Amino acid sequence: MAGRDSRGIRQKAMKSQNRQFPSNGQEMRAAVYRGPGEISVEKVPVPDILDGEILVQVRACGVCGTDLKKIAYGLVPPPRIFGHEVAGVVARVGSAVTGFEVGDRVATHHHIPCGNCFFCEKKLFSQCEFYRRTGTTAGFEPAGGGFAEYVRVMDWIVAGGTVRIPDSVSFDEASFLEPLNTCLKALETACVEPGEVVVVYGQGPVGLLLMQAARAQGARVVGLDFLEPRLEIARELGAEAALDPAGDDVDRTIALMTDGRGADLAIVAAASPEAVADAQRIVRRGGRVLLFAQTVPGEKIPVDASSICMEEKRLIGSYSASVELQGKAAQMIFERTIDVARLISHRFPLELLQEGIRLASHPSAHSLKVVIQP
Ligand SMILES: [Zn+2]
Ligand SMILES: [Zn+2]
Incomplete structure (x- = not known):
């Protein structure tokens, strides 16, 4: 499976057995989801690992x-330990693991x-039944487990989903591997091409990742947000324009950039039906609108069917x-x-996860990515 590479041939003898931590039966702190809006920091057992698995001490x-x-919204039944954007140190390795050793970042x-x-054959990996099985857990029904001191990484994730990080990269930065991947996937799905004008609705941490990733692929990006500090960061990180739809003339800017055609691609990285409607209007004939933040089942959005049929605009996700x-x-x-360090506005210990959640769901002018350091 992908990702195994030369790590697999490392000498097992190199493992420093005496650095194994923690000991069996030990307890750890974890932020446990107990019901809608309810998180409590509790003592839970450090997860046991099987032969093909590793235990990672979560650092970010x-x-x-x-x-x-x-x-x-209580979309899944409690109890669970969430958190899937994990970076840390290998704390224990199963007897059958050859690619990693204790102390690896x-x-x-x-x-x-x-x-x-x-x-999978159609490369629709996230629709694969097996893909939906969560392969990291800190206990209870697997749900990521990163909001805990230690997380158990199951064998298929050890084999195909665990990435060694260089010493020069911080754990905070490395915790962006999965979110950046989702952004690159969105751009690939939208078939973004160099020189295209891409509008990103929302310049929060995800919107700023999408903006930077699109720019890295040669697109000219317009970032939209209602918070001026976010627009400033967007400009600093490479947006050709960063505008507030409430006050700035977005249509005019895009018309000037596209000889009046409209944007080639609009990405909606904001949970806003109005943004989806506007995105459909702002793209050119034959342009694409990609939904990135519409993840609550049952959510309805307005669609002008004629824009899809007659103007051949595409609506994708x-x-x-x-x-x-x-x-x-x-x-x-x-x-x-991609500058991910710039996107982190707050770092909290596990005990303040509730505060981190509050900030991330009700962003202040200066809040962006919240990283938990258990
Ligand atoms: Zn599959
Ligand atoms: Zn995520």
Whole structure:
């Protein structure tokens, strides 16, 4: 499976057995989801690992929009320990693991596809049934587990979804591997081409990642947000224009950039039906609108059917990460093609996860990515 590479041939003898921590039966702190809007920091057992698995001491875990929605709306039954944007240190390795050793700095993906089903053959990895199985857990029903001191990484994630991180890259930065991957996947799904004008609705941490990733692929990007500090960061990180739809003339800017045609691609990285409607209006004939933040089942959006039929505008979506983009995402972060450190506004210990969730779901002018450091 992808990602195994030369790590597998490392000498097992190099493992320093005496650095194994923690000991069996030990307890750890974890932020447990107990019901809609309810998180409590509790003592839970450190997860046991099987022969093919590793235990990772979590050093950084990003707070993701999908976690926020699951917690706020109670989309899944409690109890669970969320957090899937994990970077940390290998604390224990199973007896059958040859590719990693205690002390390795790693980042993990929590979903990896099977590689040979109907959907995988069509490269629709996130629709693969196996992909939906979460492969990292800190206890209870697997749900990521990064909001805990230790996380158990199951064998298929060890084999295909665990990435070694260089010493020069911080755990905070490495925790962006999975979110950046989801952005690269969205751009691939939208077939973005160099020179295209791309409008990104929302310049929060995800919108700023999408903006930078599109720019890195040669697109000319317009970032939209209602918060001026975010627009300033967008300009600083390479947006050709960063505008507030409430006050700025977005239509005119895009018309000037496209000889009046309209944007080639609009990406909606904001959970706003109005943004979806506007995106459909703002793209050119034959342009694309990609939905990136519409992850609550049952949510309805307005669609002008004639714009799809007669103007041949396409409405598409992209969800989660692609196993084939792991290497590219890692390279972009490790070489700092994409500035992810700039996107972190707050770092909280586990005990303040509730506060981190509040900030991430109700952003202030100066809040961006919230990272938990258990
Ligand atoms: Zn996420
Ligand atoms: Zn599959």
